[in-house]
Amino acid sequence: MSTHDPGPAEGAVELRGIVKRFPGIVANDNVDFSVARGEVHALLGENGAGKTTLMSILSGAYRPDAGTVSVGGRTMSFRSPKQAIEAGIGMVHQHFRLVQPLSVAENVLLGAPSTFRLAGNATEDRVAELAEAYGIRVNPSAKIWQLSVGEQQRVEILKALFREASVLILDEPTAVLTPQEATHLFSIMRRIASEDRAVIFISHKLDEVMAVADRVTVLRAGRGVATLTIGESDKANLARLMVGREVMFRVARSDHDAGAPRLTVKGLIATGDLGLPALRDVTLEVRAGEILGVAGVAGNGQRELTEVIAGLRPAISGTVAIGGRDLSASTPAERISAGLGYVPEDRLGTGLIPSLGCIDNVMLKRTDEFARGFFINKQAAEAATSELVDRFDVKTSSLHSPVSLMSGGNIQKLLLARELSAGPGALVVAQPTAGLDVGATEAIRRLLLEQRDAGVAVLLVSEDLDELLSLCDRIAVMYEGKVMGVVGAAGADREQIGLMMAGTASDPA
Amino acid sequence: MSADLFLTVFVAGVAAGTVFLFAAVGEIITERAGVLNLGLEGMMLVGAVTGFLVNHQFRQLWLGVLAAVVAGGALGLLHALLVVSFRTNQVVTGLTLVIFAGGLSGYAGESVVGVAPPATFEPVAIPLLSAIPVLGRVFFRQNPLVYLSYGLVVATWFWLFKTRPGLNLRSVGESPETADAVGISVTRTRYAAVVAGGGFAGLAGAYLSLAQSPSWVPNMTAGRGWIAIALVIFATWSPVRAVFGAYVFGCVEALGFRLQAVGVDIPSFFVSMLPYLFTIVVLVVISRDTARRRLAAPASLGNAYVREER
Ligand SMILES: Nc1ncnc2c1ncn2[C@@H]1O[C@H](COP(=O)(O)OP(=O)(O)O)[C@@H](O)[C@H]1O
Ligand SMILES: [Mg+2]
Numbered sequence: 001m002s003t004h005d006p007g008p009a010e011g012a013v014e015l016r017g018i019v020k021r022f023p024g025i026v027a028n029d030n031v032d033f034s035v036a037r038g039e040v041h042a043l044l045g046e047n048g049a050g051k052t053t054l055m056s057i058l059s060g061a062y063r064p065d066a067g068t069v070s071v072g073g074r075t076m077s078f079r080s081p082k083q084a085i086e087a088g089i090g091m092v093h094q095h096f097r098l099v100q101p102l103s104v105a106e107n108v109l110l111g112a113p114s115t116f117r118l119a120g121n122a123t124e125d126r127v128a129e130l131a132e133a134y135g136i137r138v139n140p141s142a143k144i145w146q147l148s149v150g151e152q153q154r155v156e157i158l159k160a161l162f163r164e165a166s167v168l169i170l171d172e173p174t175a176v177l178t179p180q181e182a183t184h185l186f187s188i189m190r191r192i193a194s195e196d197r198a199v200i201f202i203s204h205k206l207d208e209v210m211a212v213a214d215r216v217t218v219l220r221a222g223r224g225v226a227t228l229t230i231g232e233s234d235k236a237n238l239a240r241l242m243v244g245r246e247v248m249f250r251v252a253r254s255d256h257d258a259g260a261p262r263l264t265v266k267g268l269i270a271t272g273d274l275g276l277p278a279l280r281d282v283t284l285e286v287r288a289g290e291i292l293g294v295a296g297v298a299g300n301g302q303r304e305l306t307e308v309i310a311g312l313r314p315a316i317s318g319t320v321a322i323g324g325r326d327l328s329a330s331t332p333a334e335r336i337s338a339g340l341g342y343v344p345e346d347r348l349g350t351g352l353i354p355s356l357g358c359i360d361n362v363m364l365k366r367t368d369e370f371a372r373g374f375f376i377n378k379q380a381a382e383a384a385t386s387e388l389v390d391r392f393d394v395k396t397s398s399l400h401s402p403v404s405l406m407s408g409g410n411i412q413k414l415l416l417a418r419e420l421s422a423g424p425g426a427l428v429v430a431q432p433t434a435g436l437d438v439g440a441t442e443a444i445r446r447l448l449l450e451q452r453d454a455g456v457a458v459l460l461v462s463e464d465l466d467e468l469l470s471l472c473d474r475i476a477v478m479y480e481g482k483v484m485g486v487v488g489a490a491g492a493d494r495e496q497i498g499l500m501m502a503g504t505a506s507d508p509a
Numbered sequence: 510m511s512a513d514l515f516l517t518v519f520v521a522g523v524a525a526g527t528v529f530l531f532a533a534v535g536e537i538i539t540e541r542a543g544v545l546n547l548g549l550e551g552m553m554l555v556g557a558v559t560g561f562l563v564n565h566q567f568r569q570l571w572l573g574v575l576a577a578v579v580a581g582g583a584l585g586l587l588h589a590l591l592v593v594s595f596r597t598n599q600v601v602t603g604l605t606l607v608i609f610a611g612g613l614s615g616y617a618g619e620s621v622v623g624v625a626p627p628a629t630f631e632p633v634a635i636p637l638l639s640a641i642p643v644l645g646r647v648f649f650r651q652n653p654l655v656y657l658s659y660g661l662v663v664a665t666w667f668w669l670f671k672t673r674p675g676l677n678l679r680s681v682g683e684s685p686e687t688a689d690a691v692g693i694s695v696t697r698t699r700y701a702a703v704v705a706g707g708g709f710a711g712l713a714g715a716y717l718s719l720a721q722s723p724s725w726v727p728n729m730t731a732g733r734g735w736i737a738i739a740l741v742i743f744a745t746w747s748p749v750r751a752v753f754g755a756y757v758f759g760c761v762e763a764l765g766f767r768l769q770a771v772g773v774d775i776p777s778f779f780v781s782m783l784p785y786l787f788t789i790v791v792l793v794v795i796s797r798d799t800a801r802r803r804l805a806a807p808a809s810l811g812n813a814y815v816r817e818e819r
Binding site: 059061062080081082085086091093097098099101102106107109110111113114115116117118159369 | 671673674675676677678679683684686687688689690691692693782808816818
């Protein structure tokens, strides 16, 4: 890819010796980071490395405990995001900063200087003009909640462009996009950089960094470990820098034939939280000993699907069955005893109770087992929990302290441990590795494959297409509450899946 | 029942509904900024006693109204200080405020309980408009504070939905992190909204003690502040729909008394129970439509905002 020399003096941003501490953790430990105008600079690091924290300091949201920030050669001490905006810093957050009930134009204009009275049409025209200039497709009068995630992201970019940001920060922007949308985003990024602005691209995906960046700075555990040009790096050395050891890119997956259909859903129709249709006639079949992946951009019915299967969301029509037994009218408890395990997307909330310890959380689902008449058999629960914690390598200072104090990876391991300890015949798992570091991600994936090999039917919902491609036997693609098609994962075509994620039905060849 | 009975119910309904309207519009402003003010009842009481005392002292009705607004605003400032700056729990703080303000108003008004006010707001017919059949009688032969409420509703609606500060305020209530990230001061906006809401509550109190039932009696709001809070949900946070809701509640209150007046035999306790019974029914009905409510409710209502917290 392009590796044009940014030139030495054209500093857009210069961070020196940045330190930021949060209770119990040093998120940024003496980090240096500089970006030149006209370049796309990747900030690479695994989850928890401190990338977002560093950029939140640059964008004025956090104040550093030590270190200096300079923009365009001038030392800054931002006391609020507003001051950073005025200095030309624009940030597109991973969790979008958009006001859902407002229109695109209103969001773009929010906080920007203008008249007392809102001038409806005039602002929409201005926003439309700007969008056109950058080849960004979005309807200025649409309300945010009506937009897809990809469209919402474009609104965020427009917001920054509207404020004439000279430095644009994008925090893991591709996580929510289809491969095609990501490619389109890359062209917008290059376009912005070509206007002598700087683009900072936060990512933990090596392919993307290699594809779009001019230079890359790698963060590991809060420290800056290297800054390289793309020309002098390759995926293997970046991975090593990022993780600090050799990494396998593919988990080993044994070949074996799947058994009979174990978990089946037929003709599911359900509404989402706002009462709008979320599932429109979903039919899927997961066989014993296979992992069926569900791909799709967030918000296309995946969460509702898992909730309907778990019995947490009523279906308007359709059936859910495990091992041929119809559970459509069953309570969550009955589904559990029929052999359903459920690892929800919302680990701390739906999955575990944050303020309770490991023992109480494990016991929650197995109260009968640990009952002594009306009372709880604490010893048995403690013994069973410590056995699980050992077996699944959950690191915790105490079995009694609140699980919310544990790291994301350990929380997920505990949740999975609890679900698997019941010996489920079917397992529904949503976004199991989202936000986890590489080590925990590998461990979770290995556990899922073990279950598959042991004959469990696994339904795996993930927004990470690479994860699905490496773990699944087959992949179903969802778009607007419908299954666009199911493809075999071996030799599957990323581009084709991407098109299906954007609403093109697979040809039934 | 005769048509005339209905007409008098409507006339009295608008008059009785105005107190709900003032309070609800203020609460809408506050909640639109993401702050729950359950202290409404107490703020109204303080407004009522302040308005009454100032009028009693200076024989100045409008000065009384102004003082009530200031007193309500001051309690709003206290609420803002606690929930915005000190991030105390909004529900508990609001409830505490009711009890505190209830006591405070009782103490302040001890000397004027049952005293006749030197002046009161009386109905004034608006030329031309009051001649319109039916509507003229219902809407344009009311006291001046009712006319003020018309103006304030329109102004609030315009402010919230047609101006930049209104857009900022709504954004703060929906997503404070978004507002903060584009440079809108969440703290300042919330303070302003809570103080304004308090001012409206004070005004509602003054309406009660200077116009609707000119007198001071401890706890004379008798739960109207709570009804106003229910009304905000009923109106799905829109000042225009609040008008409708306020008059419906006003008419329910008026209807009971009129029925009694024309000799229908219903116990007076039942009559005074009616608006609250109606509130419960309304809450049940609108709570069925969860989707609509979820869309309408300010998304960060009741949550404190701290920049570096997640
Ligand atoms: N506001 C916060 N409060 C407490 N801890 C935080 C906060 N933000 C980040 N952290 C912690 O700091 C570390 C770095 O986080 P972050 O910058 O989000 O990493 P990245 O963006 O690279 O995934 C993590 O351990 C995270 O838990
Ligand atoms: Mg991050």
